[in-house]
Amino acid sequence: MDARQVELVLAHLCRKGLFGDVRAWCESRFDCVYVVTCPDCGCRFVLDETEFQELVERSNALQVCGVLPTAIDVRMFQPRLPFSG
Ligand SMILES: [Zn+2]
Numbered sequence: 198m199d200a201r202q203v204e205l206v207l208a209h210l211c212r213k214g215l216f217g218d219v220r221a222w223c224e225s226r227f228d229c230v231y232v233v234t235c236p237d238c239g240c241r242f243v244l245d246e247t248e249f250q251e252l253v254e255r256s257n258a259l260q261v262c263g264v265l266p267t268a269i270d271v272r273m274f275q276p277r278l279p280f281s282g
Contacts, residue, residue, distance in 0.1 A: 219233050223273050
């Protein structure tokens with residue numbers, strides 16, 4: 198994916214001072230795809246792990262828009278039992 202995807206997401210959300218809704222789709226712990234949905238217009242941006250980390254860091258620096266790492270909704274493609282060793 199293009200690294201500038203991060204720029205696109207930030208530009209879109211920060212134009213209105215918004216935080217995107219984040220959902221992570223994971224096949225395993227470090228194999229996730231992140232979908233950021235704009236709460237204003239509903240458009241979606243798909244980022245890989247590296248891009249998402251950069252987006253989180255830049256959002257932390259900005260403080261006023263981007264994504265909130267504490268509000269990530271993680272879904273597994275194949276749900277696994279959490280206590281099965
Ligand atoms: Zn939007």
